[in-house]
Amino acid sequence: MQVSPDGLIRLSIEELLSTPMSHFVSGVDLECCQDVSACGKETSIAGYTEWVSKRTPVISIGWDWRIRLAIAGPLWVRVGLPRSNVMLVDARGNDAVWVENLKMLATVADALPWQEHLPKAVAERYAQIPQKSTYVSW
Amino acid sequence: MRFFSGTPSDLQPGLVTGVARYRHRVFVQKLGWQLRCENALEYDQYDRDDTVYVVAQNDTGDIVGTARLLPTTRPYLLGEVFPQLLNGLPPPRSAEIWELSRFAAVDFNAPSTSAVGQFSSPVAVDLLHASLKCASALGARQLITVSPLGVERLLRNAGISARRAGPPMVVNGNPIFACWIGL
Numbered sequence: 001m002q003v004s005p006d007g008l009i010r011l012s013i014e015e016l017l018s019t020p021m022s023h024f025v026s027g028v029d030l031e032c033c034q035d036v037s038a039c040g041k042e043t044s045i046a047g048y049t050e051w052v053s054k055r056t057p058v059i060s061i062g063w064d065w066r067i068r069l070a071i072a073g074p075l076w077v078r079v080g081l082p083r084s085n086v087m088l089v090d091a092r093g094n095d096a097v098w099v100e101n102l103k104m105l106a107t108v109a110d111a112l113p114w115q116e117h118l119p120k121a122v123a124e125r126y127a128q129i130p131q132k133s134t135y136v137s138w
Numbered sequence: 139m140r141f142f143s144g145t146p147s148d149l150q151p152g153l154v155t156g157v158a159r160y161r162h163r164v165f166v167q168k169l170g171w172q173l174r175c176e177n178a179l180e181y182d183q184y185d186r187d188d189t190v191y192v193v194a195q196n197d198t199g200d201i202v203g204t205a206r207l208l209p210t211t212r213p214y215l216l217g218e219v220f221p222q223l224l225n226g227l228p229p230p231r232s233a234e235i236w237e238l239s240r241f242a243a244v245d246f247n248a249p250s251t252s253a254v255g256q257f258s259s260p261v262a263v264d265l266l267h268a269s270l271k272c273a274s275a276l277g278a279r280q281l282i283t284v285s286p287l288g289v290e291r292l293l294r295n296a297g298i299s300a301r302r303a304g305p306p307m308v309v310n311g312n313p314i315f316a317c318w319i320g321l
Contacts, residue, residue: 003225007303007318024306025313027287048287050313052305057225060305060315064291083290085225085302138241138285138314 003057008087010095013104016086019059021112024050026121029064046079047122049114060085063109065118076115082106139202139264143192143272155179157191160201164242172310184208184215184239190276192269194261196245203243203265207273207281210235216284216316223284223316225304236278238269238319241285263296270298274321281319290317 003009011019026049046066053059063082068075081102088096088104096104146154161180165171173180184206194203208214210230214237217229243262273281282303283289293300299320306315 003227003304005227007225007227007301009225025287025308027313029288048291050287050306058305060302062287062290062306083294083302085304138239138283138289 001057004087007085009057009059009085010087010089010093012091013088013108016059016088016108017111019053019055021051021053021059021061023114023117023121024052024060025125026050026118027125028122049118049121051109051112051114061105061109063106065114076118078106078109082109139197139261140195141192141265141268142195143190143268145188145190147187149191149193153193154191156201157193157204158185160204161240161242163246164244165240168244184213186212188212190272192265192272194243194265194268196247198247200245200247202245202247203261204240205238205242205265205269206240207269207276207278208237208239209233209276210237210282215239216282220284220309220314220316223304223307223314227304230282233277234279236273236276236281238273238281238283241265241269241283262292266293266296266298270319270321279321281321283317283319284314285317287313287315290315293317293319 001009001011001015026047028045028047044066046064048062048064050060050062061082061084064079065076066079068077082105084105086105088101090096142149142153158179158181162175162178165180166173166175173182188209190207192205192207193201196202210217211233216223216237221229243259243265245261287306290300290302301318303316303318306313
């Protein structure tokens with residue numbers, strides 16, 4: 001497995017599924033949390049999570065999540081397609097169409113134990129660090 | 139809102155100093171970046187005679203956004219300071235690849251300093267498009283940038299072709315990554 005000149009790591013879905021992934025970082029999207037202008041108004045908690053492979057070159061898959069209220073309790077659900085440096089290829093080594101690639105990566109993301117991992121990871125992160133401004137700047 | 143772009147010699151006198159003052163307010167005062175600055179002006183070694191700036195001004199002439207473009211055929215931030223973000227690949231070096239950095243879209247005159255909508259603010263999106271247009275006119279076909287993770291979402295939501303060039307890494311407590319932007 002190597003990084004292509006375009007920065008993508010090309011591998012089959014079987015190779016990806018056999019690659020151990022671990023949690024890297026997760027955070028809360030503070031834009032959503034600040035949209036509370038009146039008491040009693042419905043709000044939401046959302047954020048992002050990033051998972052990486054343990055070996056190099058590093059595979060990364062990240063996606064947005066949102067907490068959805070359900071009768072059984074809060075549900076952490078993935079929102080939208082993931083972001084990644086992976087390009088899945090078929091048996092002939094041909095690239096998937098990018099959107100189809102992301103859809104397949106979404107199924108890989110959904111199979112990771114992220115919903116069990118995230119509540120604690122997010123709580124620990126925000127218990128430790130002061131939050132800087134979220135101005136759009138880099 | 140108006141946009142100006144060019145090297146220091148292209149821009150009207152005082153604008154580059156205004157950009158440096160604005161960058162100090164954003165990156166040093168607001169974001170707490172540990173940068174060497176004098177007289178509340180933010181410059182670094184990549185602010186050169188060939189550096190291209192994109193500047194957004196509101197109707198009263200206040201700077202409300204700025205971006206910096208550097209050719210990758212000369213020293214640039216990702217290539218010299220953050221090459222580890224490229225997952226083992228060498229930093230790009232091409233006349234068709236420029237680096238976008240010091241991107242800021244903060245209107246200090248806005249009534250609310252809330253972060254609500256900041257990642258989808260009109261200033262940010264318009265400044266992005268102005269930066270892409272400027273880079274394209276300079277011969278760029280791609281941009282590379284070192285960014286916080288949220289930028290990838292911003293770019294995607296703005297309909298801009300972007301994808302990560304490598305995995306995110308934590309630098310000074312903040313997860314950042316290298317991002318390709320297609321023009």
